Amino acid sequence: MSVRRIGIAWLCLMSGAAWAADDALRERLRDVNGDRTDVWVYNDIQQGMAEARRTGKPLFVTFRCVPCKDCAAFDADVANGNERVMQVAREKFVSVRQVEMKGVDLNLFQFDHDLNWAGMFLNADGVIYARYGTQSAEGPDAYNSIDGLLSTMHRVLELHANYPNNRAELLGKRGPDRPAASALELPGLRNPEKYAKQTERSNCIHCHNIHDAEYQHAVDTGTWSIELLWKYPLPDNLGLKIDRKSGVRIEQVVAGSAAAQAKLSAGEDVVRMNGQRITSIADMQWVLHHLPNTATNVEVETSVTGKHAVALKAGWKESDFSWRGSMWNAPPKLQVWMPPLPAEAREKLNLPANVTPLEVRWINREGAAGQQAFADGLREKDVVIAVAGQPVNGDTKQFNRHVKLHYKLGDVLPLTVLRDGERKEIRIKLVD
Numbered sequence: 001m002s003v004r005r006i007g008i009a010w011l012c013l014m015s016g017a018a019w020a021a022d023d024a025l026r027e028r029l030r031d032v033n034g035d036r037t038d039v040w041v042y043n044d045i046q047q048g049m050a051e052a053r054r055t056g057k058p059l060f061v062t063f064r065c066v067p068c069k070d071c072a073a074f075d076a077d078v079a080n081g082n083e084r085v086m087q088v089a090r091e092k093f094v095s096v097r098q099v100e101m102k103g104v105d106l107n108l109f110q111f112d113h114d115l116n117w118a119g120m121f122l123n124a125d126g127v128i129y130a131r132y133g134t135q136s137a138e139g140p141d142a143y144n145s146i147d148g149l150l151s152t153m154h155r156v157l158e159l160h161a162n163y164p165n166n167r168a169e170l171l172g173k174r175g176p177d178r179p180a181a182s183a184l185e186l187p188g189l190r191n192p193e194k195y196a197k198q199t200e201r202s203n204c205i206h207c208h209n210i211h212d213a214e215y216q217h218a219v220d221t222g223t224w225s226i227e228l229l230w231k232y233p234l235p236d237n238l239g240l241k242i243d244r245k246s247g248v249r250i251e252q253v254v255a256g257s258a259a260a261q262a263k264l265s266a267g268e269d270v271v272r273m274n275g276q277r278i279t280s281i282a283d284m285q286w287v288l289h290h291l292p293n294t295a296t297n298v299e300v301e302t303s304v305t306g307k308h309a310v311a312l313k314a315g316w317k318e319s320d321f322s323w324r325g326s327m328w329n330a331p332p333k334l335q336v337w338m339p340p341l342p343a344e345a346r347e348k349l350n351l352p353a354n355v356t357p358l359e360v361r362w363i364n365r366e367g368a369a370g371q372q373a374f375a376d377g378l379r380e381k382d383v384v385i386a387v388a389g390q391p392v393n394g395d396t397k398q399f400n401r402h403v404k405l406h407y408k409l410g411d412v413l414p415l416t417v418l419r420d421g422e423r424k425e426i427r428i429k430l431v432d
Contacts, residue, residue, distance in 0.1 A: 022037075022042040022043065022044075025042070025043060025099070025199060026042065028198075028199065028200050028201065029066045029067070029099060029199070029200075029201055029204065030066070030201065031066045031099055032076075033064075033075055033076050033079035033080050033097075034066075034079065034097055034099065035080065036079060036080045036086065038090065039080075039086050039089050039090045039095055040062075040079065040089075040095050040096060040097040041094065041095065041096045041097070042096075042097055042099075043096075043097065043098055043099050043100065044096065045061060045096055045098060045103075045104065045105075045109075047096075048061065048094050048095070048096035049124055051094045052094040052123075052124035053124040055094060056124075057092065057093055057094045057160075058092075058093055058094070058121055058122065058123060058124075058129060058156060058157070058160040059093065059094050059095075059096065059121065059122050059123070059124060060089055060093040060094070060095045060096070060119065060120075060121050060153070060156075061095075061096045061098055061109070061119065061120050061121075061122075062075075062078060062079070062095075062096070062097055062098065062117065062118070062119045063098050063099075063101075063104075063109075063111070063115070063117070063118045063119070063120075063207060064079075064097065064098070064099055064116070064117050065099075065116045065117075065204075065206045065207055065208075066099050066201070066204070067201050067204065067206075068116045068206070068325075070116040070135070070140035071115075071116040071117035071135070071140045071141060071144070073141065074117055074140075074141050074144050075116075075117050077146055078117075078119075078146075078149065079097060082146050084146065084150060085146060085149060085150060085153075088150065088153050088154075089153075092153070092157055093121075093153070099204075100199055100204045100205050101113075101183045101205040101206070101207055101209065101210060102182075102183055102184060102195060102196075102199060102204075102205045103182070103183075104182075104183065105181055105182075106178050106180065106181050106182065106183065106186075106210065107177045107178055107181045108122075108126055108174070110174070110175045110178075111131055111133070111282070111286075112133075112134075112135075112231060112232040112282070112285065112289075113207040113208055113209075113210040113211050113326070114135070114207070114208050114211060114231070114323075114324040114325050114326050115133050115134075115135055115207060116135065116140060116207070116325075117133055117144070118131070118132070118133035118207070118282075119131065119132040119133050119149070119152075120132075121152075121153075121156040121279075123160065123163060126174070127163070127164075127167060127170050127171070127173075127174070128170060128173035128174050129156045129159045129160065129170065129173070129279070130152055130155065130156050130159070130173075130279040130280055130282075130283055131173075131280060131282035131283055131285075131286055132144075132148070132149055132152045132247075132279075132280045132282050133282055134234070134280075134281045134282050134285065135323060136234060136319075136320075136323060137319075137320040137321075137322060137323045140323075142244075143244050143281055144244075145244055145245055147245040148244055148245050148246070148247045148280070148281075151245070151246055151247050151248075151279075151280075152247055152279045152280040155248075155279040155280075156279060159277065159279070166277065169272065169275060169276060169277045170276070170277060172274070172275065172276045172287075173276060173283075173286065175290070179217070183195070183205050183209065183210060183213070184196055184205075186210070186213040186214070186217070187213070187217045187220075188212070188213035188214060188215065188216030188217030188218070188219075188220060189209070189212075189213040189216075190212075190213075190216060195209075206325065207325075208324070208325035208326045211231075211324075211325075211326035211329075212326050212329040214228070215228065215326065215329055215330050215331065216329065219331050219409070219432055224331055226404075226405070227293055228330075229321050229324075229327070229330060229404070230293055230317035230318055230319070230321075231289060231321070231324075232285040232286070232288070232289045233285065233288045233289065233316070233317045233319060234281070234284075234285060234288075234319070235270075235281065235284045235285075235288070236254075237288070237316055237317060237319060238257065238258050238259045238288075238298070238300075238310055238312070238316075239253060239254035239256075239257020239258055239259035239260055240252075240253060240254075240257075240259045240264065240270075240300075241253075241254065242270070242281050242284070244281070246269070247279065247280040247281055248269045248270045248271075248278055248279065248280070249267070249268075249269050249270075250264060250265065250266050250267065250268050250269070250270065250302070251266060252266055253265065253266055258310050258311060258312055258313070258316070259300075259308075259310055261310075261311065262300070262308040262309060262310040262311070263305070263308060264300060264302065264305075264308050264310070265302070265304070265305060267304075268302040268303050268304045268305065269302060269303040270284065270300060270301070270302055270303075271301045271302060271303050272299075272300075272301040273287040273288075273298060273299065273300055273301070274287050274298055274299050275299070288317070291312075291317075293314065293315060293316065293317040293318070294314050295311075295312065295313055295314050296312050296316075297309050297310060297311050297312065298310050298312065320401070321401065322397035322398055322400070322401040323397070327397070327400060327401065327404065328400065330404050331404070331408070331409050331430075331432060332369070332403060332404065332407055332408060332409050332411070332413075332430035332431075332432070333367070333369045333432070334369055334370075334373065334400065334403065334413075334428075334430075335363070335364035335367040335368075335369040335370035335373065336360060336362070336363050336364070336370060336373055336378065337360075337361050337362040337363075337396070338358035338359060338360050338361065338384060338396045338399065339358065339359060339361060339395070339396055340356055340357070340358055340359070340395055340396070341357040341358065341359045341383055342359075345359075349383070349418065351385065352391065354391050354393055355385050355386075355391040355392060355393065356391075356392055356393050356394055356395070357383045357384065357385050357392060357418070358383070358384045358392055358395075358396060358399060359381065359382075359383050359384075360378060360379065360380050360381060360382040360383075360384065360417075361380060362380065363378060363379075363380060368431050368432060369430070369431055369432070372428065372429055372430075372431045373428050376426060376427060376428045376429060377424070377426045377427075377428075378415070378417070378426055378428060379419065381419070382417040382418070382419050382424075382426075383417055383418040383419075384399075384415055384416070384417050385416050385417065385418060386415070386416035387399075387402065387403075387413070387414065387415060387416075388413075388414050389414070389416070403430075407430055408430070409430055409431065409432055410429070410430065410431075411429075411430050412427045412428065412429055412430070413427070413428045413429075413430055414426075414427050415427075415428065
C-alpha cells in the first residue's frame with residue numbers, strides 16, 4: 001500500500017463513525033465518483049466551513065445530482081479524473097462534494113438549481129466569491145470544461161488573496177433570504193416526509209426539486225407567472241458569445257444586438273457586471289437572473305474599454321427552457337410520458353414530413369393531471385400528431401414547453417391522436 005493510501009486509511013480509522021456514515025451514503029447513492037477522500041469532504045458543508053476557518057483557505061463546494069445522467073462525465077473529471085483540478089482543489093481550497101440538497105443552507109447556497117453539476121466558491125465568513133456551472137438547450141456540458149473551471153479557480157484565489165479589501169464588489173453575489181433556509185421546510189415541497197427519511201437514490205432531494213417547490217408554492221398562493229421560467233439567462237441574450245475555456249473573454253459580439261449597440265468588443269474580458277466581480281459565465285448569469293424581464297439596463301465593465309451601458313428590451317430573458325428538470329413540474333403539468341414514435345412505426349403511418357408523432361407510453365394515474373388526461377380520453381399507445389390543429393414537431397420536451405408557454409391551468413388542451421389507425425380528437429382539461 002502506498003504512503004498516500006496508508007495516510008488516507010489512518011484518517012478513516014481516526015474519524016470512526018463519520019467516515020463509515022459517508023461510506024454508507026456513497027454506497028446507497030452508488031456514487032462512483034465520491035471516493036477521493038484525500039481531496040473532498042463528503043456531503044458535509046459544515047465540516048468544510050470549519051476547516052476553511054481553521055486553515056484560512058477558501059471553500060469550494062460542488063453540488064452533484066448523482067442519479068442524473070447529465071454532466072456525469074464532467075463530474076467524473078472534476079471529482080476524481082483530472083489531476084490538475086484535484087491538485088488545486090486539495091492544496092489551495094477546502095473542497096466539499098455535496099450530493100443532496102437536504103441540510104444545505106438555501107440562503108447561502110443560491111445557484112441555478114436546474115444544474116446537474118454546480119460549483120460555488122466562498123470565504124469561511126459566508127461571502128461568495130464565484131459560481132461555476134452552466135447548462136442550456138445546447139447540452140449539459142456545452143459550457144463546462146476543465147480549463148474553464150481551472151480559470152475560475154485561479155480567479156477565486158486572486159479574490160481570496162485580496163479579501164477583505166474587495167468585499168464591496170462581492171456582496172451582491174449573495175441573494176436575499178428565501179422563504180425557508182432548508183429544503184425540507186420549503187412551503188411548496190411535496191411529500192417532505194419522504195425526503196426526511198434516510199437518503200437513498202429514490203428520495204434524494206435533487207437540486208431541481210428546489211425550483212419544483214418554488215413553482216408549487218406560486219401555484220398554491222396564486223402568484224404563478226410564466227416569468228418564473230426565465231431563469232439565469234446566458235450572456236448570449238445580450239449578444240455576447242463568451243469563450244467557454246476562459247469564462248470571461250468575449251469571443252463574439254452579435255451584430256445588431258444590445259451588446260453591439262453598447263460598443264462592446266470581441267477580445268476583451270468581462271471584469272464586472274453591475275459592479276459585481278466576474279469570474280465565469282455563471283457569475284454573469286447570476287447578475288442577469290436578478291434583473292427584470294422588462295426594458296432595463298445592465299452595466300458591463302471590460303478589461304480594455306471600461307464600462308458599457310447595455311440597454312435591454314422587454315422580453316430579453318426569454319430562451320429555451322426545455323432542458324430544465326423543473327420544467328416538468330411547472331404548470332400546467334401533463335403527467336404523461338410521450339417519447340417520439342420510433343422511425344419504423346412512423347413510416348407505416350405515412351405522415352407528412354413536418355409531423356414528429358409522439359407515442360403515449362405512460363399516464364400517471366396517481367396524479368391529478370394524469371387522472372384528468374385519462375378521464376378525458378387519452379390512452380397509452382395513442383400517437384399524438386397535432387395540438388390545436390397544428391402538427392407536432394419536436395420531442396416530448398419541446399411539446400411540454402409549448403404547452404406551458406401557450407396554456408394555463410383550467411384551459412383545455414386539444415389533441416389529435418391516432419389510435420389503432422383511427423384519427424381521434426381529444427380535449428384534455430389542464431388541472432394541477
